[in-house]
Amino acid sequence: MPTGRLPVDDHRPTLQAALWLVFLGPFFFLSYGYANHYSSGLPLVGSFVYGWEQDLPFWPWTILPYMSIDVFYAISLFVCGSRAELRTHAGRLLAATLVSVAFFLLFPLRFSFPRPPTSGFNGWLFDLLTGFDLPFNQAPSLHISLLMILWTCYARHVRGVGRWLLHGWFALIGISVLTTYQHHFIDVWTGAAVGVLCLYLLPGAPWTLRFGGRNAGAAPVDGADHAVGVQQGALADDDLVRRRKLARRYAQACAVFLLLAVAAARADAVTATLLLCWPAFALAMVALAYDGQGERIFQKQHGRMRWPARWALAPYLLAAWVSSRLYTLRVAPYVEVYPGVWLGRAPSTRDLRRGGFTAVVDLAAEFPARRAALRLDYTQVSMLDLVLPTQAQLTAAANAIAAARAPAAGSSVEGAEKGAEKEGADIDRSTGEPNRLLVHCALGYSRSALAIAAWRALQGDDPEWVIEHLRAHRAIVISPAARQALRMIAGKGPSE
Template identity: 30%
Template structure:
């Protein structure tokens, strides 16, 4: 996919739904944990009491949901949509972890509201929210994140209107007695951190940054595991969090050999550290086998090259008898029936763009086997990306 291409409405809606679901899971859970603990602690400062309560400010405050939706639906590029989605997800999970680790509540009682419309809106707000989830303010963090997403490519007048709207929403957090000033400062820091740490990637940086979204996803899952530990307790969730962080670190460093696969197998200590990751891939492989049970597990790409996924022992028996095996999968142990054949392992990270330097040793190995008149079975985990891409590159390599 081209990062600068305009995303389809389906892509925009998918990212909106995913982030909405993430918020709908994490935010109420953090509220529930604070209510269950009976939190009374507040971060109110002396000058918070001097701020007036302005009932009509609930109107801009309640438009934050509209801004949330518009920021996704009006995204102008895939790179911008990806950056927005990652920033919102990061802010949501990071804020909810702070809510769970350091729960506070609003320090004042909200005055009664007489005007009909603000009173109705405050009633809706009270039905959806509680006086917890204070520091940092997600409203403020989201406003900062929405600005680059909604202002990109706009003329001066719409940008001015948007800036005023976002400032009103951020200011409304204190004038509706939803947040204290410390919460606003914390939300601003969180929003700036999300923008700084998760930049948009342009067309010229796809190869260099392909591993970053994958590392981000594993980091996000680690955060959710930690949030589950706050809610449920138990050492399993801490182990899961640590294991996922190790995977995220490996992707961040683009370390394809982090699982230390040797002769098609993993040492015991790797299983102990990465069991959730390895088990997840094994389950996915079984599901792919079931889904494609009516299709051949591999196909003949050229005269001596066969391409596919990791095989079962029964499937491996269908390969040519003299077939050498080139294994690109870093996430699955090799089938026992194939470990006895001429076997080479070139670990490649899943879901990452291949560059010429990484592919060169694999292409040379295929050429060496072909030069000896031997058939080659080239496979990755599921047979969708890495093995197919290497096979395409080998066609060009063989012509040269």
């Protein structure tokens, strides 16, 4: 599983890991055992089985990888390289257990297939398992939830051949929940959903959600600055009102999907009910983004979005991407607005290749960058759509554009420079060709236009003239609040 490395302290928090193990181990066995005992005492416990599951094989030998997760669980706490990583990892393990046990108690299910007889070592392991794990505690599969959390933890620390062996063994653990006749398939994908949510909602710094502050929504990489124009109360208040309005709209859309989920539940459409909760969750998180959490809900850094965020927000991300294609269907994906500077939508790999770009300034918080973009001179300055950026974001975007246009030091390409100077473009000294910089947001109508206007304003150009110049090339949308912000940026003069 793709994952980033966390900072490692000089000394591993071994004592803290041991204390967490002393707490988590008994807590798991007591809570899990209680849920099993509770369900076994109910007069009727149902099952949920897809028809095709009747053809699943029973592989007794997979009981070994199935039960090995207990060992990986215990060791994982000592693998963590810092106290912060340990707290995050232990919190995820605890959260997965709490959520799963709550579902076991509220919606008890049991495994419905008779297990074939086993013997030998495998039979002994099955007997050991049966002594503790009754055929209840089904959906969501806590085994799968913990597997995803453990997989992510180990993948941060294991390299080389060991990493491939880890992936192979953990894949076997995932398969074993079906081939040992411990779980039905609905348990597997709901368990995976719980694992993703634990990894997404407990991401660790700098993505931890923050509540209780009006300006909690600033991007982690840019600091929690006030919106541009905070010096003038009316501008800040107008932006706050707009953010809250957008938050309400996304919350209302979330409510619609929840109502559809309730309707599906009443029709006994279990799979549809659970799947409808997916876009509801994604929309709720976007509502939180506009209500103060800001760009951190997308968990994007250096162009890459954490894989739990991509899965948790997938319905919204897919809808946003389709929207970006539909709204730009009849216009050019990008246009040159200044020599060597192009304004456009979030690019596909084909867009990047056809445009021949050498640099990218990415303002779209909601889209992970294409690998082709990351191979270029890439800069990320994430901004939320439809609202005023923070002053730090707007200044950072303007400076990123200026830096991307600055010729690289090193080789001499005087002849190419002279030709480019006549056209007003800068030179990429590594190739001797004029730079081709793409500044993009989702559609190429608002955030990217505002960033280019801020860049020109810092160079001393009149903001109103810049806006009209950009509008002559593309149907940009610059709000009155953004115009006022640009006038304030222009008052600062050229950036250092």
